[in-house]
Amino acid sequence: MKEIAGLKSEVLLSAERIEDIVGGLARRITADYAGKEVLLIGILRGAFVVLADLMRRIELSCEVAFMEVSSYGAGTTSSGIVRILKDLEEDIAGKHVIVVEDIIDTGITLSYLRRSLLARSPASLEFLTLLSKPSRRRVELDVKYVGKEIPDEFVVGYGIDYAGKYRNLPDIYALDVPE
Numbered sequence: 054m055k056e057i058a059g060l061k062s063e064v065l066l067s068a069e070r071i072e073d074i075v076g077g078l079a080r081r082i083t084a085d086y087a088g089k090e091v092l093l094i095g096i097l098r099g100a101f102v103v104l105a106d107l108m109r110r111i112e113l114s115c116e117v118a119f120m121e122v123s124s125y126g127a128g129t130t131s132s133g134i135v136r137i138l139k140d141l142e143e144d145i146a147g148k149h150v151i152v153v154e155d156i157i158d159t160g161i162t163l164s165y166l167r168r169s170l171l172a173r174s175p176a177s178l179e180f181l182t183l184l185s186k187p188s189r190r191r192v193e194l195d196v197k198y199v200g201k202e203i204p205d206e207f208v209v210g211y212g213i214d215y216a217g218k219y220r221n222l223p224d225i226y227a228l229d230v231p232e
Contacts, residue, residue, distance in 0.1 A: 057222075058215060061229040065203065068223040071183070071211055074200040075103060078181060079110030081198060082151065090114040092148045092175075096166075097121040097139065099155035102212030102220070103183045103200075107153060118143045122162055135165040141173075150175040151198070155212050156184040158205075160192035167194075184208065184225070 055062050066074070082091065090113065095104035097119050108115055121139035150170065157163060163180055170178055181198035188205045207230040209215045210222030215230070 055226065057209060057219060057226060057228060062209075062226040064224045065206070065208055065227045066201065066211075066225040068211075071223075071225065072106070074183065075106045076110055078198050078200055079107055079112075082107075082181075083112045086113055086149060089149050090116070092116045092118060092143070092145060092150045094141065094145075094150060094152045094170075095119045096152065096154050096162075099212045099214065099220070100153045100183075103155055104153045107181075116143070116148075118145075120166075122166060135162050137169070144173075145170065146174040147176050149177045150179070152178070152180045154180065154182040156186070156208065157182045157194065157196060158186040158189040160190045160194040163194055163196070164192040183211070184213075 093104060093108055093115055095101055095117065098121065104117065108117060118141050119139065120137065120141055123136050123138055152163070152166060152170070154163065167178065179197040180194070182196055183200040185196065185199045185202045186205055187202055206227040207215070208225050208227055209219040210225040212220050213225065214220045215228060
């Protein structure tokens with residue numbers, strides 16, 4: 054047990070386990086897109102860590118782009134209102150696109166992104182998430198690459214924050230956050 058931000062926490066995924074999960078996702082992408090180039094779109098801010106580790110393990114030519122999208126604000130639960138804070142600078146028409154997320158819970162943000170990105174005519178569009186909370190889904194999603202399903206717990210570390218902090222932790226911790 055570790056204390057983070059004055060809250061009780063426990064390691065949900067160790068750095069070693071995360072490395073194994075990311076490696077497995079990279080191997081699947083390498084096999085699925087053999088002979089093709091992919092564009093990885095990282096959703097800021099949380100996905101930058103998984104994106105960096107993932108792209109170094111993919112054995113294909115790949116490009117990287119970023120979007121910043123929010124449905125949380127400063128809270129710990131989704132507001133349900135999606136805002137694009139930073140849009141793509143790249144044209145994705147005709148490209149094989151994989152959107153990389155750190156964690157998916159309600160699905161509202163990715164559902165919105167799917168509609169927005171499909172309107173830009175990519176050759177293909179898939180989603181990858183390191184963590185998924187299926188018990189929190191409010192929108193049905195087709196996520197091809199899921200690292201690990203987790204229970205409905207608030208987590209930090211490995212790019213995932215609590216009030217902008219704790220992204221730098223190498224492990225992922227479950228926090229006992231009061232509602």
